[in-house]
Amino acid sequence: MIRKIALFFGVVFFFMFLSLRGQQHATLQLIPYPQKLTLGEGSFFSESPEVVFSGVSSEEAGILMNELHSSWQTISRKKKLPERDVIVLRKIRDEKGAVSGSYELEIRPEKIIITANSDEGLFYGVQTLNQIMASCKRKALPCLKIEDSPRFPYRGLHLDVSRHFFDAGFIKKQMDVIASYKLNRFHWHLTDGAGWRIEVKKYPLLTEVAAWRPVPTWKEWWQGDRHYCQKDTPGAYGGFYTRKDIKDVLEYARSKHITVIPEIEMPGHSEEVLAVYPELSCSGEPYKNAEFCIGNDNTFKFLETILDEVISLFPSKYIHIGGDEANKEAWKKCPKCQQRMRDEGLKNVDELQSYLVHRIEKYLNSKGRELLGWDEILDGGLSPNATVMSWRGEKGGIQAVRMGHDAIMTPGEYCYFDTYQDNPFGEPEAIGGYLPMKKVYSYNPVSDSLTVEESKHILGVQANTWAEYMPSGKHVEYMIYPRLLALSEVAWTDPDNKSWDRFRLAANKHVAWLWKRGVNAHPIAKGVNMLQFVDTLNREVRVSFECDRVPTEIRYTLDGSEPGLQSALYATPLSVKDSAVITVALFGDRKQLTRSQKYKVYYHKGVGAKVTYNLPYSDHYIAAREKALTDGYTGGNSYGDGKWQGFSGDMDCIIDLGKITDVHTIEANFMQQPGPWIWFPEWTEIWVSDDGKEYIRLNRIDNTVSRDTEGMMIRNFGYNGDDIKTRYIRYKAHQIPKDGAYMFIDEINIR
Structure with missing residues (x-):
């Protein structure tokens, strides 16, 4: 016993x-x-x-x-x-x-x-x-x-200082923070169309004019005439780093074990250079081209002089040359570029760009340096020793490593910190998208499709911060942190040792520590996220809620009233058989922490109905393909969340309900975000038919929201009125034609 x-x-x-x-x-x-x-x-x-x-x-x-x-x-x-x-x-x-x-x-x-x-x-x-x-x-x-020990040797942060200029003190402050999270690369985006930021004695106009603009924000400049001005012009905005500034930053970085990688954009994103040295463009005129003339030998004299200056300052192995988003139309008409193509036996303008990249790489190699560029440097053939930074998804990086090259993963879906990280309706304006901390944390830079040997060429991962909508240092910090903490663990910790639940608790503590250090970190969550599971067998939608801020409580109501401390405490998923309006808010320390959010949830009559597309959806945003518009799932805050279906032109589809059905509501949500060129349709039309042959127009809804309206918006376009009997519903949406523009729709709701 x-x-x-x-x-x-x-x-x-x-x-x-x-x-x-x-x-x-x-x-x-x-x-x-x-x-x-x-x-x-x-x-x-x-x-x-x-x-x-x-x-x-x-x-x-x-x-x-x-x-x-x-x-x-x-x-x-x-x-x-x-x-x-x-x-x-x-x-x-x-x-x-x-x-x-x-x-x-x-x-x-x-x-x-x-x-x-x-x-x-x-x-x-x-x-x-x-x-x-x-x-x-x-x-x-x-x-x-x-x-x-670190998982990857390359663990980086990129900062764009062209769209908005941030002084050397701010750069060093960020180095203090990133070093404490074991990041070891700072990618300094020093030049772009919005401003040149590095002193070059031989080309004084770059810092006397091309570094300055007459308006303070990138948005004003972009929507205006996009001109530059003398630095002593009243109200001039801009700045640049002197050689002394750069040496100071580099010495500070060395003390933090951070390698600084400079980026000098070429051949595109060079409007600022060509405005002050127009003879290097295809037209020879200022404010006409954004790409260097590759057929002009003086272009290479200029670029080599700039690179010599950069190499004399920066000890990094890599020099980043950009290489992205070049508009190649001018090259097709330029006599010098066409002559270059004939002389070099180049088949197209992609190979012409590749010629420039190869030539610049050879020059860098002769100086003991290596070329790093965005994944467009793959177009037309990759240079022999180049390293690819994959931003348009992972495809470019995977292609590069299979060719035996090194790659750094920085896909926009996981690594672009200029996107919203919380409910856009409560956030300062961003370029668009939606990238919460949890999604950053979920990223694995090594694709399952790679072999063990191929995966060795993945050097690491980098967060990219583009500053179009970040006019101040505080705004930059608000966008970077705490998402960068999530990426630091992606970069350092083996996947088997990661834990979202553990990390989330730690991140909440670290945000408070960052505030004490004077860093304007985002408070992790200012709202509640809804998740849905559509159960067609039981004909219901199961709704769950989550929030990354802890410790907190989610409370909700179902009667349209505002949640309070006495409202129901969310603990398990809610079942919606027909429709529900769920109002939620976040609480902690016996007080409400966030404003309330209303979610409308329906298990509608169209769930599972067959959809025939008269016009195709975009190959890039397929959602659930032919089932996307009647799968019961409504889209969230990101057009890339897999629920929104994208159209690069008009939309026209027919829904077959299978039998004559009583209907009083037919509606769909569309999204608008001017930053990434997503706009509401100009108009939508709803047509109904009993036999699928003869259609009657039920409603036309004209858009009243300006295409210039700031921020992210979701608007309902539909019919809500007297009961009708119908089997077939034709939904049409017209978009104002514009190359590169999108229209996004999440679900056609039929009740």
Whole structure:
């Protein structure tokens, strides 16, 4: 009996021990999460530990001491190793060839030891230690051992400083933040049509004129005449980095183990250059072309001079040349470009662009550098040693690695931080789209379609921040953070060690830490997301809600009233058999945290009905193909969420309800976002028929919303009136013709 009791309490204490260890794991808010973390027994506590370095240069020791000061206000450096209250930072020669940036961190009751085979590894070990300190509120630290190394060698952030200029101090501030999350590349987008941002003595007009515009925001400039002005013009907006500025930033980056990759755009996105040096364009006239004349030898003299200046400043292996979105029409008519094509045996203008890329790569290689470009550099044939940065999805990156080239993944669907990250109706204007933190976190840069050998060519991942709609540094930070924290874990942590639930808890803590550091991070969520599951067997829609902000409560009503603290607490999915209006809001600390949101949910009469398309939908936005408009799913805040079906022209479809049916409502939601060229239809028409041959027009709805209206909008176009009997419904929508424009529709709702 005594043995049984002893066994019982042994089991109880064992599970209590496991529970305590689990709680300790949960309290360590580490981002990115280490590859291996083992908790021990006991804890380390010291208000003023002493630091001992071994194998570390005096310069690096100073850098590491500065990083440690962010956690310990009182800390001192010692040459001899004390017995207790000590932090040991040891650089060793690693015969195993550990990955650059790897480290081990051990916390014992008497000391903390960080070991690495590189300065970079010690730096990252200190970042982890700082996060442990913050997690434990600078009290006793749990004994543990961490063995950590990065998944990818390239872990980057891109920032566009052409559309809006951000000074060197702001750039260094971002480096402070990204280094603390173990990112090691800063892609500096220095030139583009909206402004030239780097000093070049030989071409003074680039910074005297091409760096300045007469209006403060990109949007005003883009919608105006897109001209530039002298820097001393009253009201001139712009700026550029002097050689001194750049050297200062580069030295700061070096102290943070960040490599800065400069980008000089070519052959397109070069309006600012050609406005002040029009002889380098095909027309020879300012404000007419955005692409360099590739048939002009002076173009290459200019570009090589610029690259010489860049190479003299930037030590990075890569020089990014852009290469994206070139409008090649001028080349087709330009005598010089056509002569170049004949001389070089080039078949088309894609190969003409490839000629420029090859020639520039050869020049960079002669200087000991390598070419990096957006995935359009694949068009017409990839240069021998080029690395591809894949932004138009993953296709370009996958194509490059199968050709034996390296690639960096930065697809817009997961990595473009100029998109909305929360309900667009409560957010400042963005270019469009919808990319919440959870989706960023879900990304895996290595496609399942790649072999093990091919996947080795995926160097890493990068977040891209384009600043069209970000006129201030605060706005930039609001868009970058905390999404960049999610991407840092994508870049560093092996997929098997990732956990969304753990990361979400940690991210909520880190946002508060970022605020304390003066970083204007987004508060993670200002609303509630709805998810749907359409069950055709039981003829119902099951609705669930989620929010990334924790700890919080979701409360809802079904009678149209505003939710309050006494309203129903959401816990399990709600079943909708016919229709429902669900009003939700987020609560915490006994108060409402967000404004309410109304969701209309229907299991309508058209669910599962056959749809015949008289005009095709877009190959790029197929949604559920022929089932998309009657599958019961309504679209969310992103036109790319798989629920919205896109049309690059008019829309015309017929729905067969299968039998004569009583109907009083036929409606559909359309989306408008001027940024990505998505507009409401000019008009829609609804026609009905009993036999599918003779149709009667039931309604025509004209659009009254201007195409210039800012922000993201969703509007219902439909009929709601007296009951009618019909079997066939023809829904037509007309779009004002414009190349590259889209019309998006989510569901044709029939009740």
